[in-house]
Structures are given as C-alpha cells and as structure tokens.
Amino acid sequence: MSAVPDILEQPHPGEENHRSEPASQRRRRTRALGGAIAGGVLAAMLLTGIVPRIAQRHRLTAAAAAVGVTVPSVSVTTVTHDTSASSVSLPGALTAVQTAAIYARTPGYVRRRLVDIGSRVRTGQLLADIDAPDLDQQVSQARGVVAQTRAAQELAQANLVRWRALAIDSAVTAQEVDQMQAAFNEAVANSNSAEANLRRLLQLQGYERVVAPFAGVITARNVDAGALVGTAGGVSGTLTAATGSAPGSLFTVAQTDTLSVYVTVPEDNAAAVTIGKPAVVTVPALPGDTLRGRVARTAGALDATARTLLTEVRVANPTGVFLPGMYAQVQLALGAGTPPLRVPATALVIRDGPPQVVTVGPDSTVRYQTVTLGRDLGSWVEVTGGLADGSVVVVNPADDLRDGARVHIGAGSGTAR
Numbered sequence: 001m002s003a004v005p006d007i008l009e010q011p012h013p014g015e016e017n018h019r020s021e022p023a024s025q026r027r028r029r030t031r032a033l034g035g036a037i038a039g040g041v042l043a044a045m046l047l048t049g050i051v052p053r054i055a056q057r058h059r060l061t062a063a064a065a066a067v068g069v070t071v072p073s074v075s076v077t078t079v080t081h082d083t084s085a086s087s088v089s090l091p092g093a094l095t096a097v098q099t100a101a102i103y104a105r106t107p108g109y110v111r112r113r114l115v116d117i118g119s120r121v122r123t124g125q126l127l128a129d130i131d132a133p134d135l136d137q138q139v140s141q142a143r144g145v146v147a148q149t150r151a152a153q154e155l156a157q158a159n160l161v162r163w164r165a166l167a168i169d170s171a172v173t174a175q176e177v178d179q180m181q182a183a184f185n186e187a188v189a190n191s192n193s194a195e196a197n198l199r200r201l202l203q204l205q206g207y208e209r210v211v212a213p214f215a216g217v218i219t220a221r222n223v224d225a226g227a228l229v230g231t232a233g234g235v236s237g238t239l240t241a242a243t244g245s246a247p248g249s250l251f252t253v254a255q256t257d258t259l260s261v262y263v264t265v266p267e268d269n270a271a272a273v274t275i276g277k278p279a280v281v282t283v284p285a286l287p288g289d290t291l292r293g294r295v296a297r298t299a300g301a302l303d304a305t306a307r308t309l310l311t312e313v314r315v316a317n318p319t320g321v322f323l324p325g326m327y328a329q330v331q332l333a334l335g336a337g338t339p340p341l342r343v344p345a346t347a348l349v350i351r352d353g354p355p356q357v358v359t360v361g362p363d364s365t366v367r368y369q370t371v372t373l374g375r376d377l378g379s380w381v382e383v384t385g386g387l388a389d390g391s392v393v394v395v396n397p398a399d400d401l402r403d404g405a406r407v408h409i410g411a412g413s414g415t416a417r
Helices: 003-009 013-020 023-068 133-168 174-206
Strands: 073-079 087-102 108-113 126-131 209-211 216-221 251-266 278-283 286-302 308-316 327-333 341-344 356-360 366-370 372-376 380-385 392-395 414-416
Touching: 073 341, 087 216, 108 133, 133 174, 251 286, 251 327, 278 308, 308 327
Parallel strands: 073 414
Antiparallel strands: 073 392, 087 251, 087 327, 108 126, 126 209, 216 251, 251 308, 278 286, 278 327, 286 308, 341 380, 356 366, 356 392, 372 380
C-alpha cells in the first residue's frame, strides 16, 4: 500500500523537463511559430496574385505566336490574253461630206432668191438670179467687136490671095506679099482675141444664174432680193451673215446624206487602221440610233506633235436625223494581231515608283512585279510588258502584304479574260 503513493508522487519525465525549461526558450519558440504562420499566409497571398498573371502572360504569348504564324488569305486571278474583239473608241464630230460657200461671180443686184435655209436642192438647181445690165451691154459690145475683126480678117485674106496671084506674074514684089501675109496674120489674131473676150463675158453672164454645185441642203442664206453683190464676195449688208457661213457668201450648201467623222488614232493603233475597216458611230444626243460606216481614208502619216493618225470615217445618213456638228463617238475595229494581256484595275499597286502587281508563285510566295501599262479600259488595264501569260496576280492586295510572304489562295478566284 505504501508503494503506490510513492509511484504517484514521482514526476513524469517530460513534465520534469517542461517544468525545468526556461521561459525565454518558450517565448522564442512561440515567435518562430507565429513567423512561420505569417510567412505561409503571405506566400499564399503572393501565389494567389502571381500565378494568374503568369498564366495570362503565357496565354498572350501563345496567342501572339499563333497570330505570327497565320498565313493571310488573298484573292487571285490568272492572267491570259484578251480573246474579245479588238477595237478602239475615239471622240469626233459629224461633218458634212461636202460643204460649199456660194459667192457671186457676176456683179449686180439679186433679182430674185428662190431658196432659204433648210431647203433641199438638186445639182444645178437655180438658187438666185442676178441682174447685171453692165455685163449684158459688154456682151453686146463684144459681139460687135467680133464681127469687125472677122470682116477685117476676110479682107486681109482676100488681099493676100490677090497679091500672091500677082506675085506669080512678078507684078508685085516679094516684100509686098510678105506685108499682106502679116496683115492677114494680124487680122486672124485680132479675131481670135475678140472671140475669146466674148466667150469670157458670156461665161460671166452665165454666172447671173446662181446654181447649186451638188445636191444638199441650204445651211446658210445671207441675201435677199435687191441686195448688191460683187465679184469680191461682198454683199449689201441687208442681212447679217448666218452663223458658220463664210463672210460675203450668198448661200452655204452642205451634203448631209453622207457624213464624215474625223478622228485621231493613237500611234499604238495606227498600224491596224486600214481603208475599208468597219466602224460604228454613236451620238450621245441620239442614244437610240447608231450609224455604221467604214474608214474612207487616212492621212498616211502621223502628226509629228501628237503622234496620231488623222482618219476619216464615212457613214450614210439617208434619214437626215444626224446633223453636221454633232459630237460623236467612233468605235474602230482593229486588225487581228497578238491579243494584249489584261489585269483588273484593282490588281495594280501604285506607289512612289512605277506601277506594280503582286504575283503568287507555285510555292504560294508573293512577289511585287513592275509592269508596263497600255490602254486603260476602265475596270481592266492592258499590260504590255513585265508580265507573262498565265501569271497569277493578287486582286486588291493589302497594304501590309510583304514581298516574299506566304499566302493562302482564297475561294472565288478567277481568270482575267
């Protein structure tokens, strides 16, 4: 019984050590434990803020890398030769195939006027009569002179025959015969001169009748009955000269059943324009009507300044609807040569230097190619150099498309024809 209390009264080994541990050591252990707990909390807070940022940075880096390796998609077209009918459209103006200003050849007064503007006349039709009494009297006088010279010629001829007969019998000298021969020759010359003067006056008298030189329409009338006209073309001023008529002219006649259009063909197309080539003439003022004609003639040489070929196109105008002076557009058919290459106008890259196009090679790599342009056809442009048949060009190339970049050809690409 006494042994049990002794055991209970003995201290526990750990308890003895705890009791024997100093208070300073316990305080240091408590501080260390608190610092560890605070450090853990702080580390947890830092990890909570840094880890999402690091993950976001990795995502942005991966997205940037993905964008960097993305191949741009482009629309392309394959360039081939133009197989459509070759023609060129040029501006011009309709003109009458013949136009003449009618003047008075005989001085006098207009006795009567038979036509006015808009009158259609035939070849040789009387337009006006001129009263020229002075000329009529000159004709009468010339007829009298002719009669005198003919009588003198007959007398000289009779004397010459008589003197030649006398010379056979040596009744007259040879000198006298020569004088008779000279007198006869003089009489013949005087007679010829008088007859020539009479013919001249008769021709002038014929100009008292003013007639149309060809069939057409009167486009200007500058005289009335009683107007004084002269050989210089002047008129008495009773009427102001019509617009477009020659000053001093009595009438202006134009042949309008056939019209001409003069155009200047550029040097590049001049060789293909030949006489007889078909042409289509349209007039903006008459959009529903079309005239068909042919090349009548060319100048045969280029203008040294403009480098163009003057060409006349003639068209029939039987109805008279088309009027001289109207603005016209002439479409000329060109000869069959090597058809040109065409590219869409949107494929051109116009920057500081010459025009370029962006070609796509078999390895899907783009290259900037300098080209030489021909005619501008609106939505299409002819290419005369720097591009081969079958080349693949980019339509609407982006400004940031770099030379040597790889591209992806998108759907909907076509062929330039």
